[in-house]
Amino acid sequence: MATFLYKCKDIGYDCGFEFSAHAREDLMPRIRIHSRYAHNIYEMNDETTKKIEAAIKQID
Numbered sequence: 001m002a003t004f005l006y007k008c009k010d011i012g013y014d015c016g017f018e019f020s021a022h023a024r025e026d027l028m029p030r031i032r033i034h035s036r037y038a039h040n041i042y043e044m045n046d047e048t049t050k051k052i053e054a055a056i057k058q059i060d
């Protein structure tokens with residue numbers, strides 16, 4: 001089973017948050033919640049969404 005990993009650091013935040021999931025689509029809701037409380041991003045625009053999508057890596 002594949003594992004996908006997101007690290008806040010990879011989009012330039014000085015932040016230790018990372019989250020992994022077996023389904024790529026499980027990451028975004030979690031990232032959205034984190035971005036809201038940790039980075040005050042209440043509306044994720046296309047640019048940010050694309051940045052995050054690009055930072056998600058498949059690790060196995």
Ligand SMILES: [Zn+2]
Pocket residue numbers: 008013015016017034038039
């Ligand atoms: Zn973060």
